[in-house]
Amino acid sequence: MEHVVSENTAQPVELLHGVEDRYGGVKVEMKDPLDYDVFVATLRASISQWRQQGKKGVWIKLPIELVNLVEAAVKEGFWYHHAEPTYLMLVYWIPESPNTIPANASHQVGVGLFVINDKKEMLVVQEKSGKFKGSGFWKFPTGVVNEGEDIREAAIREVKEETGIKTEFLEVLGFRQSHQVIFGKSDLFFLCILRPLSCDIKKQETEIEAAKWMPIEDYVAQSFVQKHQLAKSFADLCIAKINGSYAGFTPVPSPSAYSGKLFDLYLNSYDLNKSPASL
Amino acid sequence: MEHVVSENTAQPVELLHGVEDRYGGVKVEMKDPLDYDVFVATLRASISQWRQQGKKGVWIKLPIELVNLVEAAVKEGFWYHHAEPTYLMLVYWIPESPNTIPANASHQVGVGLFVINDKKEMLVVQEKSGKFKGSGFWKFPTGVVNEGEDIREAAIREVKEETGIKTEFLEVLGFRQSHQVIFGKSDLFFLCILRPLSCDIKKQETEIEAAKWMPIEDYVAQSFVQKHQLAKSFADLCIAKINGSYAGFTPVPSPSAYSGKLFDLYLNSYDLNKSPASL
Numbered sequence: 001m002e003h004v005v006s007e008n009t010a011q012p013v014e015l016l017h018g019v020e021d022r023y024g025g026v027k028v029e030m031k032d033p034l035d036y037d038v039f040v041a042t043l044r045a046s047i048s049q050w051r052q053q054g055k056k057g058v059w060i061k062l063p064i065e066l067v068n069l070v071e072a073a074v075k076e077g078f079w080y081h082h083a084e085p086t087y088l089m090l091v092y093w094i095p096e097s098p099n100t101i102p103a104n105a106s107h108q109v110g111v112g113l114f115v116i117n118d119k120k121e122m123l124v125v126q127e128k129s130g131k132f133k134g135s136g137f138w139k140f141p142t143g144v145v146n147e148g149e150d151i152r153e154a155a156i157r158e159v160k161e162e163t164g165i166k167t168e169f170l171e172v173l174g175f176r177q178s179h180q181v182i183f184g185k186s187d188l189f190f191l192c193i194l195r196p197l198s199c200d201i202k203k204q205e206t207e208i209e210a211a212k213w214m215p216i217e218d219y220v221a222q223s224f225v226q227k228h229q230l231a232k233s234f235a236d237l238c239i240a241k242i243n244g245s246y247a248g249f250t251p252v253p254s255p256s257a258y259s260g261k262l263f264d265l266y267l268n269s270y271d272l273n274k275s276p277a278s279l
Numbered sequence: 280m281e282h283v284v285s286e287n288t289a290q291p292v293e294l295l296h297g298v299e300d301r302y303g304g305v306k307v308e309m310k311d312p313l314d315y316d317v318f319v320a321t322l323r324a325s326i327s328q329w330r331q332q333g334k335k336g337v338w339i340k341l342p343i344e345l346v347n348l349v350e351a352a353v354k355e356g357f358w359y360h361h362a363e364p365t366y367l368m369l370v371y372w373i374p375e376s377p378n379t380i381p382a383n384a385s386h387q388v389g390v391g392l393f394v395i396n397d398k399k400e401m402l403v404v405q406e407k408s409g410k411f412k413g414s415g416f417w418k419f420p421t422g423v424v425n426e427g428e429d430i431r432e433a434a435i436r437e438v439k440e441e442t443g444i445k446t447e448f449l450e451v452l453g454f455r456q457s458h459q460v461i462f463g464k465s466d467l468f469f470l471c472i473l474r475p476l477s478c479d480i481k482k483q484e485t486e487i488e489a490a491k492w493m494p495i496e497d498y499v500a501q502s503f504v505q506k507h508q509l510a511k512s513f514a515d516l517c518i519a520k521i522n523g524s525y526a527g528f529t530p531v532p533s534p535s536a537y538s539g540k541l542f543d544l545y546l547n548s549y550d551l552n553k554s555p556a557s558l
Contacts, residue, residue, distance in 0.1 A: 070349045071346045074343060079343060079364045085358045085359055086358075087359070088367070102423070103423065104363070105385060105387050106425065107387070107424075108383075108386070109385060109386050109465075131537070145385065145386075147464060174528060174545055175545050176543065176544045177542060178535060178540075179542070186426055237546055240550065243555055245550060245553065245554040246547060249528070252512070254508055261458075264455065266453055266455070271519065
């Protein structure tokens with residue numbers, strides 16, 4: 001913190017240490033314990049200074065250990081932006097103009113995993129909980145992509161976790177966007193096809209009731225697949241792929257223009273490779 | 280709230296009203312103002328009862344008006360799950376077993392908008408802020424998909440907002456996943472192609488410095504596109520599409536198997552339609 005002399009009290013009042021962002025805002029990351037009243041005085045003095053400096057958005061990141069300061073920030077006009085298990089991010093907008101604070105993450109990402117071997121057998125599971133519990137329906141493995149995890153990594157990980165089968169990622173065959181799925185958030189579900197690199201199933205004990213290789217005809221013949229258009233559409237994509245006539249999107253590592261980090265670009269590489277390269 | 284008699288004090292202690300979820304958990308939505316100490320007593324009695332009932336996860340949704348209760352919940356062992364401007368969601372795990380609390384949304388979703396007319400002119404803009412400000416680079420319009428918003432709706436909305444041009448959504452040509460983009464979250468960026476339904480540009484004043492139709496050759500010839508592999512890859516997809524030899528994913532409304540709501544399933548409809556339908 002910096003020390004300044006408050007105009008009102010002539011007492012030294014500390015200011016919060018803010019780091020400027022590229023949108024004219026200030027970010028404060030609180031770390032040390034602070035008394036409620038001291039925090040209020042410090043926050044008021046800091047906002048007053050930022051206002052004079054023409055700052056716009058003010059971000060305060062409060063680790064959960066400093067939960068005693070949340071109420072103070074809200075009473076000074078801050079609101080919640082987002083939270084993770086270890087911290088709460090609060091935000092305040094200084095100018096009169098409408099706020100341009102970016103929204104928090106809006107989507108969760110899931111994968112459906114179509115693993116098929118050379119005998120046209122498909123890897124299927126029954127789960128111990130969830131929507132299909134006790135229904136007798138054999139489903140393809142599914143899972144959630146973690147924050148910071150590549151879709152293809154998540155696909156390989158989930159198959160391995162649920163069934164012990166090692167796989168190679170091939171393509172995204174299609175994807176679905178849906179809304180109000182969890183905590184009001186939207187969902188992107190990627191249907192992926194993978195090639196098995198092993199065949200002996202070792203199912204996960206806590207979540208998986210049963211796992212096996214099933215002829216794809218038997219999978220498709222299940223009444224759930226026949227009755228529900230989305231399940232049928234997913235099966236149609238898989239069949240088209242097996243028949244060799246369907247190009248999905250394959251991941252191509254591509255460097256970010258800014259950081260140079262490699263990120264996966266998914267595209268129809270079959271069509272791209274046969275396409276003339278110039279206009 | 281329900282009334283029970285506490286074993287310790289023989290005083291009536293109210294219990295929180297919880298709604299059971301399908302994973303053996305309890306959800307509490309706090310609405311009315313409550314004194315800090317009363318909340319603590321109520322929370323303790325409620326958790327004791329839920330523990331006896333074998334409940335697992337406990338969710339408490341606190342509207343921002345009840346910020347005075349956040350500290351109490353954290354001191355009783357709750358942690359932050361997620362937050363939105365109007366509320367904070369806290370969670371607690373009763374059993375000894377490892378918690379299976381689902382993660383919060385992990386991705387933001389963006390769109391890159393390739394709008395091309397019959398003269399092979401592309402709709403390009405220069406922005407008033409951001410990475411390309413002052414660089415002279417003409418970029419395709421981009422934007423963020425809102426929570427609850429369809430990708431194709433967001434695509435049409437962003438082009439209209441930035442340039443006034445009405446469009447018809449055609450295809451997703453490819454998408455990129457990247458990490459640590461905003462607040463530690465990951466990002467999915469969909470490159471979309473749209474057909475313009477109008478031609479007179481009316482640029483947005485606050486964000487857009489300039490907007491125009493540009494021959495696609497001139498767009499591609501820009502040094503940024505030539506120097507950066509990702510920008511070049513995006514341009515290659517667009518050129519392949521214009522040449523008529525590239526199939527992206529088109530949205531097909533498909534009913535959810537559970538709610539019956541229509542959600543967009545994106546797939547290679549060109550290949551699917553020419554594929555034999557059976558195994």
